[in-house]
Amino acid sequence: xxxxxxxxxxxxxxxxxxxxxxxxxxxxxxxxxxxxxxxxxxxxxxxxxxxxxxxxxxxxxxxxxxxxxxxxxxxxxxxxxxxxxxxxxxxxxxxxxxxxxxxxxxxxxxxxxxxxxxxxxxxxxxxxxxxxxxxxxxxxxxxxxxxxxxxxxxxxxxxxxxxxxxxxxxxxxxxxxxxxxxxxxxxxxxxxxxxxxxxxxxxxxxxxxxxxxxxxxxxxxxxxxxxxxxxxxxxxxxxxxxxxxxxxxxxxxxxxxxxxxxxxxxxxxxxxxxxxxxxxxxxxxxxxxxxxxxxxxxxxxxxxxxxxxxxxxxxxxxxxxxxxxxxxxxxxxxxxxxxxxxxxxxxxxxxxxxxxxxxxxxxxxxxxxxxxxxxxxxxxxxxxx
Amino acid sequence: xxxxxxxxxxxxxxxxxxxxxxxxxxxxxxxxxxxxxxxxxxxxxxxxxxxxxxxxxxxxxxxxxxxxxxxxxxxxxxxxxxxxxxxxxxxxxxxxxxxxxxxxxxxxxxxxxxxxxxxxxxxxxxxxxxxxxxxxxxxxxxxxxxxxxxxxxxxxxxxxxxxxxxxxxxxxxxxxxxxxxxxxxxxxxxxxxxxxxxxxxxxxxxxxxxxxxxxxxxxxxxxxxxxxxxxxxxxxxxxxxxxxxxxxxxxxxxxxxxxxxxxxxxxxxxxxxxxxxxxxxxxxxxxxxxxxxxxxxxxxxxxxxxxxxxxxxxxxxxxxxxxxxxxxxxxxxxxxxxxxxxxxxxxxxxxxxxxxxxxxx
Numbered sequence: 188x189x190x191x192x193x194x195x196x197x198x199x200x201x202x203x204x205x206x207x208x209x210x211x212x213x214x215x216x217x218x219x220x221x222x223x224x225x226x227x228x229x230x231x232x233x234x235x236x237x238x239x240x241x242x243x244x245x246x247x248x249x250x251x252x253x254x255x256x257x258x259x260x261x262x263x264x265x266x267x268x269x270x271x272x273x274x275x276x277x278x279x280x281x282x283x284x285x286x287x288x289x290x291x292x293x294x295x296x297x298x299x300x301x302x303x304x305x306x307x308x309x310x311x312x313x314x315x316x317x318x319x320x321x322x323x324x325x326x327x328x329x330x331x332x333x334x335x336x337x338x339x340x341x342x343x344x345x346x347x348x349x350x351x352x353x354x355x356x357x358x359x360x361x362x363x364x365x366x367x368x369x370x371x372x373x374x375x376x377x378x379x380x381x382x383x384x385x386x387x388x389x390x391x392x393x394x395x396x397x398x399x400x401x402x403x404x405x406x407x408x409x410x411x412x413x414x415x416x417x418x419x420x421x422x423x424x425x426x427x428x429x430x431x432x433x434x435x436x437x438x439x440x441x442x443x444x445x446x447x448x449x450x451x452x453x454x455x456x457x458x459x460x461x462x463x464x465x466x467x468x469x470x471x472x473x474x475x476x477x478x479x480x481x482x483x484x485x486x487x488x489x490x491x492x493x494x495x496x497x498x499x500x501x502x503x504x505x506x507x508x509x510x511x512x513x514x515x516x517x518x519x520x521x522x523x524x525x526x527x528x529x530x531x532x533x534x535x536x537x538x539x540x541x542x543x544x545x546x547x548x549x550x551x552x553x554x555x556x557x558x559x560x561x562x563x564x565x566x567x568x569x570x571x572x
Numbered sequence: 573x574x575x576x577x578x579x580x581x582x583x584x585x586x587x588x589x590x591x592x593x594x595x596x597x598x599x600x601x602x603x604x605x606x607x608x609x610x611x612x613x614x615x616x617x618x619x620x621x622x623x624x625x626x627x628x629x630x631x632x633x634x635x636x637x638x639x640x641x642x643x644x645x646x647x648x649x650x651x652x653x654x655x656x657x658x659x660x661x662x663x664x665x666x667x668x669x670x671x672x673x674x675x676x677x678x679x680x681x682x683x684x685x686x687x688x689x690x691x692x693x694x695x696x697x698x699x700x701x702x703x704x705x706x707x708x709x710x711x712x713x714x715x716x717x718x719x720x721x722x723x724x725x726x727x728x729x730x731x732x733x734x735x736x737x738x739x740x741x742x743x744x745x746x747x748x749x750x751x752x753x754x755x756x757x758x759x760x761x762x763x764x765x766x767x768x769x770x771x772x773x774x775x776x777x778x779x780x781x782x783x784x785x786x787x788x789x790x791x792x793x794x795x796x797x798x799x800x801x802x803x804x805x806x807x808x809x810x811x812x813x814x815x816x817x818x819x820x821x822x823x824x825x826x827x828x829x830x831x832x833x834x835x836x837x838x839x840x841x842x843x844x845x846x847x848x849x850x851x852x853x854x855x856x857x858x859x860x861x862x863x864x865x866x867x868x869x870x871x872x873x874x875x876x877x878x879x880x881x882x883x884x885x886x887x888x889x890x891x892x893x894x895x896x897x898x899x900x901x902x903x904x905x906x907x908x909x910x911x912x913x914x915x916x917x918x919x920x921x922x923x924x925x926x927x928x929x930x931x932x933x
Contacts, residue, residue: 188581188640189574190850191859192933196573200933231853259573266932436932444929451927468922472871474930479846480839486573500839557828563838564831568811571825 196263202269203242211271216536219274220407220528225231230274232304243280243304246431251288252300258431258489262482265432270441283310283356286373286421287445290412298409299354299375311349311378311459312437313357313399314422316342321555323358324367324419328401330374336407337361337374339382342400345552349385349397352378357401362416364420371418375410376401379512392544393528430498431488433553436478439512442542443470445535446516453523463519470512477504496567499559506549506556513543575846577644584641588648590624597654598897604655611655619686624661628669632680639793642666643852646794650801650908653900655763657691657723659794664690664834666790667742671783679744690744692791693730693768694784701788701913706770708736708743714775717767720911724754724766732775733784742776742783750789755883761907776797789865792867792912793851796865799872800841800848802905805886806883807837809898814886833882840875847871863922870918873909880905 192200210233211390218227237243247253268275284303287295289357302308319326328341339359355376376383379422382404387395412421429464447467449459483499487494516539519523528537550556564570577585596614604611618624627642628634636822642662649658665683668676668690680687696705697719706716713733724730730745730752744750751773754766792885813835814825824830847868880902884891891898909915 188577188849188853190853192573199931263933270932314815355815416750422912440930440932447927447929458926464923465919467926468870468919471926472867472874472919474932475867476843476871477594478932479843479850482573483575483842483846486575496838497842500842503835504839504843553872557832560832561828563835564825568807568834568838569815570811570831570834571815572825 192263196259199260200263200267200341201263206236206240207268207271207273211273215570216272231306232308233274237275238304238306239248243276244284247285247288251285256548258336259485262432262485262489266435266437269432269435270437272438272441277309278312279308279310279352282312286412286424290414290421292409292413294409295375295412302353308354309348309352310354310356310375311346311352311397311399311465313343313346313349313355313376315345317344321551321558323422324371326358326371328357328359329363330361330372330406331403332361336405337411339374339376339401339404339406342398344388344398345396346385346399347394347396349378349399350387350395354378355383355399357406358418358422361411361418365416368419370416371422372415373418373421374406375412376404376406380404380406390548391550392541394545433484433498434456434477434481434501436474436481436505439477439505439508440540441476442509442512442539443467443474445538446520449520449523449534455523456519457519458514466515466519470515473508473511477501477508478506494567497565499554499562502549502553503556503559509542509549510546513539513546517543575849577640581641581644585644585648586627588645589651591621592652592654596654598653598900600898601655602894603654605700608756608764609655610657610723610764612726614654615689615726616658616686618656619684622684625665625680625684627666628684632669632677633684634669634680636824639790639852639856640849641667643794643797643849646797647801650798650904651706651805653897653904657689659725659791659798660691660722660727661689663692663787663791663794664729667731667783667787668778669694671786672778673780674763674778676778678778688729689723689727690729690731691721691723691727692733692787692793693721693724693745694695694787695720696731701917704733704735704740704784706732706734708734708775708777710737711916712736712744712775712777714770714773716742717769719767720757720759721766721768722911723756723764724768725756726764730768731778731787732770732773733787736775736777737779738777740778740781740784742779742787744778745770745775749773749927759907760910761904763904763907785862788912789855789860789862792865792869792918793848793855795908795912796848796851796868796872798908799876799905800844802901802908803837803841803844803872803876803879806880806898806901806905807834807841809901810834810837810883810886813890817890830886833886837879837882840879844872844875865927866913866918866921869913870915870922873913873915873918876905876909 215229218229244253245256246258249255255357288297316326330337330339355373357376359372361372382402384400386398480501483496487497526533528541565572626637626645627632630636646659679688708714727747732743732745734743751771753769757765759765817824851868
């Protein structure tokens with residue numbers, strides 16, 4: 188037992204922080220907002236610099252082209268980047284690339300990995316369907332075998348970044364006769380393939396997501412991840428890679444810090460109010476409770492152990508605290524706390540208000556918190572199913 | 573960053589747990605609780621096991637271990653709800669061993685053997701941990717009253733916070749000295765507690781003002797450790813009960829609403845475990861501040877009613893009957909939530925500095 192972060196981890200945190208301060212310009216942030224995290228000209232340069240640092244793959248095994256570092260470095264990278272709201276690799280880096288590296292053919296690795304590293308290729312994730320959300324295995328987008336490949340028909344929803352991506356990582360039912368979890372394959376589909384239609388959906392937090400439609404889309408055999416019909420385990424594997432930093436504390440703490448700074452500068456009388464100070468003290472307690480669950484989960488994953496209950500606890504705790512911390516911060520700030528990010532008078536670009544509106548997605552996304560609670564009960568506590 | 577017990581620490585945990593579960597049936601706990609007297613026999617047995625000196629130097633016969641190990645000791649005793657001053661004596665022992673001005677080897681050796689039992693006596697009628705009126709005069713005579721003193725009568729000595737000619741400090745007082753009288757209290761936790769009055773009692777100064785803050789931090793941390801144990805067992809008993817209790821043709825545990833209550837209990841337990849042991853580990857080498865100890869106490873004091881009351885909700889009437897063991901952890905947990913600073917008192921401490929950015933790594 189030793190709860191200290193060893194010096195080399197703290198040195199890494201400092202290195203990431205100085206890198207952030209070098210690159211975090213208003214222009215880059217504006218571009219990121221506009222493109223919802225997809226690479227534009229500035230972020231390509233930024234990603235190039237990030238790639239040179241070697242952080243995107245530092246925790247991968249050496250034989251997969253990584254640096255074999257302890258995944259706690261990834262945790263520190265995520266926490267530090269998240270505090271400053273800096274992009275550090277979307278699902279293309281955290282899910283698609285590791286899956287290609289682990290499951291892909293030599294041809295697929297050669298075709299996609301270099302392009303991902305230099306930012307030319309970006310993937311949108313095509314998992315959810317109108318009738319397959321948390322119950323993902325009931326997906327119905329189907330692939331029919333045709334000469335040299337597959338003919339795909341169906342519909343996906345929440346295909347975030349689709350309009351800015353070169354490819355879609357598409358979960359497809361390739362064997363309609365197999366059981367629910369079997370008979371699914373992962374197909375790599377070019378977004379400009381004939382038959383792919385992308386329709387934007389506006390979300391309440393200001394972010395766009397997309398619906399994607401597939402009408403007789405041809406996907407060549409070489410773009411099907413092996414094993415054929417064995418896609419479910421790839422999907423699960425991909426989700427696992429997100430989990431070391433799945434629910435950061437830092438971006439929650441940032442709301443707190445932004446609020447306190449605002450009060451110090453603009454409403455010192457509120458900060459002097461003992462009732463307000465007590466509320467802030469409560470938030471400090473809640474942040475530490477969440478930090479405990481987030482680190483506990485990261486340490487387990489870093490050791491290569493699998494405890495789904497711990498990941499579920501971190502996910503629930505972070506997503507529900509996001510709502511509580513932002514609603515309380517808005518209440519304390521008052522009317523100014525309600526100004527949206529497209530109002531120049533908003534607090535820190537409307538960060539708190541935006542996080543408030545964005546909080547629902549984290550509660551229901553990635554497996555609803557209700558499902559997570561059942562996972563804790565059955566798999567962590569051993570309650571009867 | 574390693575939040576798990578070492579092999580030696582796990583061994584201590586397992587050994588104590590097995591010993592207490594085998595040797596101390598809950599009915600024995602009920603007996604002592606009813607009479608509100610400490611389990612002297614268990615105390616003697618623990619001295620025999622060498623557990624009373626866990627964090628004390630080997631030179632006095634102690635185990636030479638740290639606060640994490642002392643925490644495991646407190647944790648395991650609280651898991652069995654036994655009526656002994658584990659947390660109190662550990663607090664006093666660590667203060668005497670690490671923060672005393674002079675050499676306290678003699679009394680420490682007696683503590684290890686179980687011949688001396690020292691408990692802190694700090695809080696006064698004002699119920700304010702920062703307000704001390706008890707006074708020691710130039711002749712070294714103590715006058716004053718201490719309230720809510722845990723195990724005051726089982727102790728051989730009290731470690732009393734008082735104001736002397738050299739300022740605030742900690743004083744050692746013999747329980748049997750003439751002029752010491754006690755008045756028993758009936759607390760929620762059903763463990764022995766008393767108001768102690770000191771009239772012209774000889775008192776020996778053992779530590780100065782800085783030690784008073786350290787005493788509170790340490791006692792507060794051990795109280796948090798006790799709360800953790802109460803939540804843990806309440807959850808374990810609830811899971812076990814809902815797995816076997818059948819209604820509407822299926823175990824309660826199979827109902828999602830029941831599972832979700834249990835998951836909420838579990839999140840409190842798991843975050844609390846991390847926070848308590850992180851604090852013990854940090855106190856060991858002086859990394860923890862008083863704010864850290866207050867934060868953890870606020871967190872656990874808020875969590876324990878949530879957890880134990882959900883435990884009752886899922887047990888139904890069965891959990892309210894005193895023949896069931898659940899209630900031990902409900903009452904002890906709430907009692908410790910009030911001890912050494914309630915959630916409200918600890919939040920007030922945190923509220924003094926809300927400007928420092930919270931930790932996130």
